[in-house]
Amino acid sequence: MPDPDDGFAELWDAHYEDVLGYAARRVDLDTARDVAAETFLVAWRRRGQIPADRPFPWLLNVARNVLANETRGQRRRFRLWGRLRDDRATHEPVADVAVGLAEGGRVAAALRRLPERDRETLLLVAWEGLEPRDAAVAAGCSAKAFSVRLHRARKRLTAVLEEIDGTGRRAPVPTVQRSVP
Numbered sequence: 001m002p003d004p005d006d007g008f009a010e011l012w013d014a015h016y017e018d019v020l021g022y023a024a025r026r027v028d029l030d031t032a033r034d035v036a037a038e039t040f041l042v043a044w045r046r047r048g049q050i051p052a053d054r055p056f057p058w059l060l061n062v063a064r065n066v067l068a069n070e071t072r073g074q075r076r077r078f079r080l081w082g083r084l085r086d087d088r089a090t091h092e093p094v095a096d097v098a099v100g101l102a103e104g105g106r107v108a109a110a111l112r113r114l115p116e117r118d119r120e121t122l123l124l125v126a127w128e129g130l131e132p133r134d135a136a137v138a139a140g141c142s143a144k145a146f147s148v149r150l151h152r153a154r155k156r157l158t159a160v161l162e163e164i165d166g167t168g169r170r171a172p173v174p175t176v177q178r179s180v181p
Helices: 008-024 029-045 055-084 097-102 106-113 116-126 132-139 143-165
Strands: none
Touching: 008 029, 008 055, 029 055, 055 132, 106 116, 106 143, 116 132, 116 143, 132 143
16 A cells, blocks of 8 residues: 655654754744745655755755745834834844853854855755755755855955954955956
């Protein structure tokens, strides 16, 4: 008799906690639970598209997109709330206590100074433990493009850490210069 859920229960058991952890490192725990649930809802709907040999990077790509949607929704809600209160000030969500503790270190301070794309690139490899090939899937780019991103992000992180430590030059974090044709 064929499996009625096409192995979805095994996918859930194998990766739910990891997807929840990925989201929890980026948003508060309640929102992270919603993100994980939404990620697996998308996975259920698109279960025929999940690569059987490497489903985790695919799930992280979905989770990244769900987080982006959540962030956009939060920004809209905050802007609306500000208009309703006739308050033009930017409102930031209250940070989770665990986030504050985790960001207390030197590396966390350096990561905060990096652009979002560099942070995400470094965290996919260092924190999520993905190989660059799998991290590329999660980031939604080719393996070659991800390798270039990773190299540049590591270089920028090193420069910021040297600046923080006072061992390097006191120059701004290098940025990518694009020429306009």
